Amino acid sequence: MSWGPEQQQQQGYGYGQQQQPQPQAQPQAQPYGQQSQPQPQAYGQQYPPQYGQQPYGQGYVQPGPYEQQWQHAPAQPEAVAVTSTVRMDPVPAAPEAEAPEADAVAPRPKAKAGGRDRYFDALRAVALVRVVTYHTFGWAWAGLVFPSMGVMFALAGTLMAKSLERPALKVVKSRMRRLLPPFWFWGVFVVLAMMIHGWLPGWEIVYWIVPVGDPPGNAWGSQAYEILWYLRTYLWFVWLSPVLLWVFRKAPIPVLLLSLVPIVVFQFGWQPPWNRFGSALTDIATYLFCWLVGFAHREGVLQRLKPAAVVALSLAALAYGGWYAFAHQGEFGTYDLDEIPLAQAFWSAGFVALLMYFKAHYDVDFAWLARFKRLDRIVTIFNGRAVTIYLWHEIALILAVPLIDQFWKVPAFEKWLPLESQWFMFGIGWVLIWIAVPLVGWVEDVAAKKKPKLLP
Numbered sequence: 001m002s003w004g005p006e007q008q009q010q011q012g013y014g015y016g017q018q019q020q021p022q023p024q025a026q027p028q029a030q031p032y033g034q035q036s037q038p039q040p041q042a043y044g045q046q047y048p049p050q051y052g053q054q055p056y057g058q059g060y061v062q063p064g065p066y067e068q069q070w071q072h073a074p075a076q077p078e079a080v081a082v083t084s085t086v087r088m089d090p091v092p093a094a095p096e097a098e099a100p101e102a103d104a105v106a107p108r109p110k111a112k113a114g115g116r117d118r119y120f121d122a123l124r125a126v127a128l129v130r131v132v133t134y135h136t137f138g139w140a141w142a143g144l145v146f147p148s149m150g151v152m153f154a155l156a157g158t159l160m161a162k163s164l165e166r167p168a169l170k171v172v173k174s175r176m177r178r179l180l181p182p183f184w185f186w187g188v189f190v191v192l193a194m195m196i197h198g199w200l201p202g203w204e205i206v207y208w209i210v211p212v213g214d215p216p217g218n219a220w221g222s223q224a225y226e227i228l229w230y231l232r233t234y235l236w237f238v239w240l241s242p243v244l245l246w247v248f249r250k251a252p253i254p255v256l257l258l259s260l261v262p263i264v265v266f267q268f269g270w271q272p273p274w275n276r277f278g279s280a281l282t283d284i285a286t287y288l289f290c291w292l293v294g295f296a297h298r299e300g301v302l303q304r305l306k307p308a309a310v311v312a313l314s315l316a317a318l319a320y321g322g323w324y325a326f327a328h329q330g331e332f333g334t335y336d337l338d339e340i341p342l343a344q345a346f347w348s349a350g351f352v353a354l355l356m357y358f359k360a361h362y363d364v365d366f367a368w369l370a371r372f373k374r375l376d377r378i379v380t381i382f383n384g385r386a387v388t389i390y391l392w393h394e395i396a397l398i399l400a401v402p403l404i405d406q407f408w409k410v411p412a413f414e415k416w417l418p419l420e421s422q423w424f425m426f427g428i429g430w431v432l433i434w435i436a437v438p439l440v441g442w443v444e445d446v447a448a449k450k451k452p453k454l455l456p
Contacts, residue, residue: 116380116383117365117366118365118366118367118369118370118376118379119359119364119365119366120155120158120359121366121369121379121380121382121383122366122369122379123151123155123355124151124152124155124382124383124386125378125379125382125383126146126148126151127146127148127149127151127152128148128382128386128389128390128393129382130142130145130146130148131148131149131390131393132389132393132397132426132429132430132433133426134148135393135394135397136397136422136425136426136429137422137426140334140335140336141335143336143337143338143344143347144322144325144337144347146351147337147344147347147348147351147352149230149287149348150287150290150344150347150348150349150351150352151290151348151351151352151355152230153233153234153237153287153290153291153294153352154290154291154293154294154297154352154355154356155294156234156237156291156294157237157241157290157291157292157293157294157295157298158294158295158297158298158356159294159298160175160237160238160241160245160291160294160295161241161245161294161295161297161298161299162298163175164241164242164245168241168242171242172238172239172241172242175235175238176235176238177447177448178387178444178447178448179231179234179235179387179447180210180447181443181446181447182387182388182391182443182444182447183211183228183231183387183391184208184209185440185443186391186392186440187208187215187225189395190217190221190224190225190395191205191208191217193220193221193224194217194218194220194221197218197220197221198218198220199217199218199220199221201216202216204216207276210235211228211231211232211235212232212235212236212280213232213276213277213279213280214228214229214232214276214279214280215228223394223398224394224395224398226394227390227391227394229279229283230390232280232283233280233283233284233287236280236284237284237287237291240284241291244291244292244295245295248292248295248296248299249299252295252296252299252301253301255292256289256292256293256296256301259288259289259292260288260289260317260345260346260349262284262285262288263282263285263286263288263341263342263345264342266281266282266285266341266342267341267342282341283341285341285345286341286344286345286348287345287348289345289348289349289352290348290349290352293349293352293353293356294356296356297356297359297360300360302356302357302360302361303360303361305357307357307361310353310354310357311354313350313353314349314350314351314353314354314357315350316350317346317347317349317350317353318346318347318350318351319350320346321337321342321343321344321345321346321347321348321349321350322343322347324340324342324343324346325337325340325343325347328340328343380456381437381455381456383456384441384444384455384456385437385441385444385455385456387444388436388437388440388441388443388444389433389436389437392433392436392440393429393433395436396429396430396432396433396436397425397429397432399432400425400428400429400432401425403428403432404419404424404425404428407419437455438454438455441454441455441456442454
């Protein structure tokens with residue numbers, strides 16, 4: 001019986017089709033099949049040999065993780081000279097209400113009465129949309145346009161630094177409580193479906209209780225649970241954050257810059273083992289800078305840096321990450337950042353550093369979203385149900401295939417609907433996601449000890 005990272009991968013988003021194990025990364029991720037035929041999937045391909053043939057994803061939500069933005073102080077009649085920070089989560093979960101903070105400049109109208117920062121809300125919503133898009137079309141260039149998971153980890157790091165102003169044990173327990181119940185609820189369906197299709201779990205099923213490592217399963221369910229690498233990495237960052245924040249505060253800039261060293265060592269020196277531990281270690285090293293740059297934003301470190309230095313270093317990281325991805329296509333079989341940890345680490349670092357510095361330096365809050373009520377409402381739903389969208393979007397895309405199969409049986413649909421189009425698949429996927437949001441999203445409210453609602 002195989003387990004999580006080493007098991008066979010399933011082709012495309014066909015309906016429970018299996019494929020043979022791949023010896024190396026594919027030339028490029030392919031989109032969903034036409035007329036619901038299974039195609040090679042982009043997400044969750046295996047590492048190149050030096051990364052132990054482990055699933056390595058991005059996307060992705062997240063979700064991540066998984067908290068709401070903290071609240072800002074109500075508008076004041078005059079400027080207040082205090083550094084501002086804000087925060088959501090990993091994945092894709094909604095945090096407790098945080099103490100409001102004063103703004104460093106004259107107050108501006110906020111997007112919502114609750115004082116949520118819409119800049120971070122908007123980034124999280126865009127990240128989730130890009131995750132679903134990538135998993136539908138398999139565009140290798142998607143990660144270059146917007147490295148979703150790096151952004152999600154940075155947002156989660158910012159909130160974690162804010163939350164750790166309270167006792168660390170209480171904060172860690174709160175994060176786990178908000179994330180694990182939605183994961184368990186979702187996992188019941190996935191595990192039962194795999195068991196119906198012949199999977200016999202062993203002791204490793206404990207990873208379906210607390211995903212300290214990649215949960216096991218069979219090829220039939222691999223498309224659904226391959227996204228769990230993000231939850232696993234998020235949990236490890238949560239557990240490590242009290243120590244990471246203590247070290248970061250000792251020497252913020254050196255620690256931030258040195259956080260890219262582990263992934264360089266893994267690429268050119270010592271290689272992690274080909275198991276759950278090695279897979280987790282590689283993902284932590286890949287996104288460590290992004291998590292710490294969230295700390296830097298919260299701690300006011302970014303505000304003290306000169307724009308020229310930040311821009312220069314960020315562009316250098318982007319240039320190196322992009323160059324490495326394109327220059328090593330022959331080695332990895334693609335320039336997709338999800339398959340190249342070193343390129344992913346540097347590209348995400350440069351991209352996220354610019355986004356976070358832009359927020360810190362200009363105190364942007366996207367309050368203008370309040371003028372577009374429908375768009376503002378969509379952003380609110382995305383943030384309030386980030387865990388739900390991240391966890392269930394793969395299942396929605398999988399179910400879209402047999403659903404479109406039924407459309408082919410109706411002559412009018414066959415004639416007038418673009419059933420062969422990937423965009424039609426994309427649309428059906430989102431319809432199913434929006435059905436899942438009120439249907440199962442209430443679990444996030446229960447996990448946060450809130451009154452369950454159909455929509456946040």
